[in-house]
Amino acid sequence: MGLLLRVLIGMAIVAGLVYGGLYALGNLVEPEPRDIVVPVPMPRAAPVNPGG
Secondary structure (H helix, E strand, C coil), X not given: CHHHHHHHHHHHXXXXXXXXXXXXXXXXXXCCCCCCCCCCCCCCCCCCCCCC
């Protein structure tokens, strides 16, 4: 029972550190805004066959 308790406490500590890190990154770090330009190609027109 002692080993199980130590493993669960260790996992809880690791989970708390991960959660704290994610919280800090989400709330304390401001991303740098920048413009992104992505060229979108125009679709080619289907050829017209006047003869049918």
